[in-house]
Amino acid sequence: MKKKIIIAVVCFLALGFIGFLGSDSEAPSDATTEIVSTTLEELVAENDTKEDITDNSAVDKITEKIQEKTTEKETEKQNKPNSVGDDNSKAVLSEIPAYSGKPYAVINGNIPSFNKYELTTKGYETYASLDSLGRCGGAVASCGREIMPGIDEERGSISAVKPSGWVQAQYDCVSGKYLYNRCHLIGWQLSAENANKRNLITGTRYMNTEGMLPFENMVADYIKETGNHVAYRITPVYNGSDLVASGVQMEAYSVEDDGEGICFNVYCYNVQPGVTIDYSTGRSWSASGSVATTKKPVVAVTPTTEKQVETTQASVTYNTYAYSSKSDKFHYPSCRYAKTIKAENYCEYTGDRQGMLDKGYSPCKNCNP
Amino acid sequence: MNIILCIDKNNGMAFMGKRQSMDCVLREKMLEIVGASRLLMSSYSAKQFENTESIVIDDDFLNNANQGDFCFVENNEISSENVESFYIFNWNRKYPADLFFSVDLKAEGFRKIKKEEFKGNSHDKITLEIYSR
Numbered sequence: 001m002k003k004k005i006i007i008a009v010v011c012f013l014a015l016g017f018i019g020f021l022g023s024d025s026e027a028p029s030d031a032t033t034e035i036v037s038t039t040l041e042e043l044v045a046e047n048d049t050k051e052d053i054t055d056n057s058a059v060d061k062i063t064e065k066i067q068e069k070t071t072e073k074e075t076e077k078q079n080k081p082n083s084v085g086d087d088n089s090k091a092v093l094s095e096i097p098a099y100s101g102k103p104y105a106v107i108n109g110n111i112p113s114f115n116k117y118e119l120t121t122k123g124y125e126t127y128a129s130l131d132s133l134g135r136c137g138g139a140v141a142s143c144g145r146e147i148m149p150g151i152d153e154e155r156g157s158i159s160a161v162k163p164s165g166w167v168q169a170q171y172d173c174v175s176g177k178y179l180y181n182r183c184h185l186i187g188w189q190l191s192a193e194n195a196n197k198r199n200l201i202t203g204t205r206y207m208n209t210e211g212m213l214p215f216e217n218m219v220a221d222y223i224k225e226t227g228n229h230v231a232y233r234i235t236p237v238y239n240g241s242d243l244v245a246s247g248v249q250m251e252a253y254s255v256e257d258d259g260e261g262i263c264f265n266v267y268c269y270n271v272q273p274g275v276t277i278d279y280s281t282g283r284s285w286s287a288s289g290s291v292a293t294t295k296k297p298v299v300a301v302t303p304t305t306e307k308q309v310e311t312t313q314a315s316v317t318y319n320t321y322a323y324s325s326k327s328d329k330f331h332y333p334s335c336r337y338a339k340t341i342k343a344e345n346y347c348e349y350t351g352d353r354q355g356m357l358d359k360g361y362s363p364c365k366n367c368n369p
Numbered sequence: 370m371n372i373i374l375c376i377d378k379n380n381g382m383a384f385m386g387k388r389q390s391m392d393c394v395l396r397e398k399m400l401e402i403v404g405a406s407r408l409l410m411s412s413y414s415a416k417q418f419e420n421t422e423s424i425v426i427d428d429d430f431l432n433n434a435n436q437g438d439f440c441f442v443e444n445n446e447i448s449s450e451n452v453e454s455f456y457i458f459n460w461n462r463k464y465p466a467d468l469f470f471s472v473d474l475k476a477e478g479f480r481k482i483k484k485e486e487f488k489g490n491s492h493d494k495i496t497l498e499i500y501s502r
Contacts (some may be wrong), residue, residue, distance in 0.1 A: 104465065110385045173396070213465045214377075221390045221462070224491035260416070264385065 007062040060112075076230055081258045084114030090236050091249035091267050101268040105209035112251030112265040114231040119255050123147040124193055127198035131196045133243060135164045136201045138235040139185040142255070143223060147182040149192035158182050158196035161357025165243030165282030168354070173274035174205050178286055178354055180328050185234040185248070187216035190223075201236050202244050202282055204272040211268030215250050219262055226255040237267070242279040245270050321356050330356045335367035371406075373399055373441045373456040374414050374470060382467020383444040388433060389464035392489035398497070402456060403439045410441040449477040459496040474500050485499040 009209040032170055058085060122143035128137025139272025141147065161182055170177040186193060194198050203212070219230050231253045236245035247270045254262035271277070277284045322338040324345040331338035333348065353369065363369050374394070376382055377389055382406060400408070408423065409430035415421050425435055434440050436453070453476045479500040489495045 106385065210463075214465045217462050218384075218464045219391060219492050225391060225393070250473075259388075263387070266465070 006230075014067045015304045020333070041247070060296075073145070081119055081253075081255070082116045083114060083119065084253055084259065085111050085251075085265070088257045091235065092224065093237055093239055093246060095268050096237075099271050100193070101204065102120070102295050103265045104215075104268045107265045107267050110263065110265050112233070112253050112263065114233070114251070114253055118142070118231050118233075118347060119253065120231075121255055123186075123229065123234045125186060125193070127196065129183070130164075130198060131145060133164060133307055134239060135238060135243065135245075136185060136198055138233065138234055141191065141200055141232045142229050143186070143219060144229040145223060148220070148223065149189065153192060155188055157349075157351065157355050158195045158200060159351040160199045161197045163194050163197070165279070167282035168352075169284050171251070171272075171275055171286060173286075176205060176357065177211070178357075179204060179272055179275055180282075181205055182354075183212065183248075185236070186222070186232065187218055189220045190216060190232070201248070202250070203270055204275075206272045207268050207270045212248060212250065215252070215264065215266065215268075219252055222254065222261050226254075226256075226261065228254055228261065230254050230262050239279060244277060244279040244282045250345060319351075319369070321352065321353075323347050323349065324363055328361055329364045330361040330369060331364040331369045332367045335364055335369075337364055337366055370431075370436065370451055370452045371439045371456060372447060372452050373402070373439055373458070374447065375443070375460060375471050375481075377462055377464040377466060378462050379458055379463060379466060381464055381468070382442075382447075382470055383468040384465040385467060386436070386444050388443045390462070390492070392492050392495065394487065394489040395458055395491065395492075395495055398458075398487065403463075407435075407438045408441060409434050409438055409448045411445070414441055447472060449474075449479070452479045453481060453502065455500040457498045457500065459498065460492055461494050461496060462492070470493045478502050492501065 050367075057161075085108070091111065096154070097105055098108070119138060120142045121144075123142050123146040125139065125141035125143075125147055127139045131137060159182070165181060166180065166182075170181045171179055176228045180202050181204070182200045184191075184193065185199045185201065191199070214275050220231065222228070223230060231251075233249075235249040235251075237247050237249055238244075239246050248268045250262075250268060251264070251265045252262050253259050270279075272284075274287050275284050320333060321330045321343065322333040322335070324341040325347055326345045329337070330349070353363075371376060374382060375389070381389060395467070400423070404483050409425040409427055411428050411430060415426045417422060420431055430440055431442070431445060436450075438453075439456075446468070447470060452470055455472070455474065455482055481498055482501050483497075483499040485497045486495070487495055
């Protein structure tokens with residue numbers, strides 16, 4: 001009986017609070033209802049366990065709790081910016097300066113655009129569906145420690161994904177030879193996303209490592225250091241029906257400190273110095289006019305033998321590679337060094353060569369896979 | 370004066386007026402180096418220090434520093450004029466940058482007198498190099 005009286009009194013007080021908090025001509029917010037609901041649950045729980053509590057002390061306590069929680073919510077609300085930026089923040093291809101030797105350019109005075117729902121202190125990530133041409137549409141996230149990879153988490157393979165315009169080629173002028181990377185919109189170090197086809201685009205090695213990576217590093221290290229959240233949007237920018245993006249817009253804004261730590265709005269050029277790209281298809285050639293110096297020009301095929309299948313089109317080759325879990329080299333299974341791998345350490349991987357390189361393995365100098 | 374600064378792999382220091390990165394272990398190391406000497410910095414840099422009692426906060430600190438003082442520089446141009454030593458922390462990472470450390474240390478008569486690596490709070494490896502005339 002005593003418990004029912006207490007609950008009735010507290011409900012009365014709680015409703016009074018709802019009226020007070022909602023007095024700004026709006027209906028009670030979900031947050032306010034949550035505060036009262038949570039506090040009521042706590043009251044019931046406490047009365048189930050404490051026998052000597054008096055009616056007045058319980059009411060005082062719960063009133064105090066509601067006030068505390070309301071203050072906390074209000075403080076959080078005050079600390080969180082409502083929105084930032086405006087429509088001018090969006091990258092418009094015709095207004096972006098032509099590439100002039102720098103991997104990125106500042107857009108709209110470096111001010112990004114996020115609405116109040118995107119400036120949240122709760123981690124989330126969303127990815128747009130592929131369009132009718134199979135192209136990525138972009139990704140938005142609130143990056144925080146809760147969506148980043150764990151300390152011992154290892155990258156998974158992403159080689160099974162073929163983004164739109166994926167026509168791989170090799171050039172001597174490209175670091176690592178391969179023109180294209182499967183470029184994460186929201187980088188693995190921020191999202192722990194692996195083979196998510198809505199998060200991977202065809203990007204040049206140059207854009208990936210010189211354009212996007214420095215910004216990802218800056219955001220990731222800021223989050224690791226502060227535990228704060230960063231509103232983050234990555235938007236590939238296409239010219240018409242091109243299959244390969246002309247570039248990528250990167251926007252970020254640190255939430256808890258209102259952009260003090262992180263605030264940028266930049267465009268990264270999807271170019272590769274020394275290489276000309278046909279963005280409508282993904283095909284490429286040396287800027288000097290010669291054909292891609294692809295050592296093994298091949299077309300995508302289903303896994304077959306260890307030998308490369310040669311055709312006249314540049315694309316991806318699938319092969320089976322052997323490697324040891326104790327080493328960083330990979331081989332063709334027929335390689336004499338592959339045959340020396342102990343059975344308990346022997347692993348095989350079927351996919352394209354880049355997949356092995358992405359996993360951190362280097363090719364055996366004997367069989368040169 | 371002695372200059373303390375942080376750079377990335379491309380000698381970058383800041384992007385659009387903001388520091389590239391920060392690390393609380395690096396700040397502790399910096400205070401150890403300074404010891405009882407004066408440490409001057411801008412109000413922007415001072416925000417990352419919890420205890421600013423031992424710090425001289427001055428937005429014109431590079432012009433007001435005396436011999437023997439330490440200056441922590443994040444988003445200001447740096448020259449070698451009146452500099453006794455450079456304490457350079459390298460993040461060993463690539464960050465965006467539009468402000469670079471461009472002093473040619475060798476040409477300006479500085480030589481490396483110490484190199485030390487340590488693990489930061491949010492950086493696996495930070496390298497400190499000290500150059501003196």
